[in-house]
Amino acid sequence: MIRFDVELKVDGQRVSPDQWADALSRKVTQAAFQKVRSKVEGVRCPDHGSTPSFSEDQAAGNQESVTFACCCEKLKKAALEALKK
Numbered sequence: 001m002i003r004f005d006v007e008l009k010v011d012g013q014r015v016s017p018d019q020w021a022d023a024l025s026r027k028v029t030q031a032a033f034q035k036v037r038s039k040v041e042g043v044r045c046p047d048h049g050s051t052p053s054f055s056e057d058q059a060a061g062n063q064e065s066v067t068f069a070c071c072c073e074k075l076k077k078a079a080l081e082a083l084k085k
C-alpha cells in the first residue's frame with residue numbers, strides 16, 4: 001500500500017489548514033473534500049483494477065489533507081492526473 005496526500009483546493013486555490021479554520025466554514029471544507037473524492041473515486045488501477053481508498057480520519061472530516069491509499073505507483077499517478085482535470 002502506498003499513501004499519499006493531496007492538498008485541498010477550493011475553486012482552484014490552495015487552502016492551507018490555517019485558512020480552513022479562519023476563512024472556511026466546515027461545510028465548505030467538506031464540499032471541497034467531496035469534490036476531491038468524486039474525482040479520485042472514479043480512478044482505477046490499470047494493473048490491479050482497484051480504486052484508491054480514503055483514510056478513516058478523512059471520513060471524519062477533520063484532516064488537514066486528503067489521504068488515499070493506493071495499491072501501487074500506477075494508481076497513484078492516475079489519481080493525481082484525475083485531480084488535475
Ligand SMILES: [Zn+2]
Pocket residue numbers: 045046047048049050071072073074075
Ligand atoms: Zn495497482
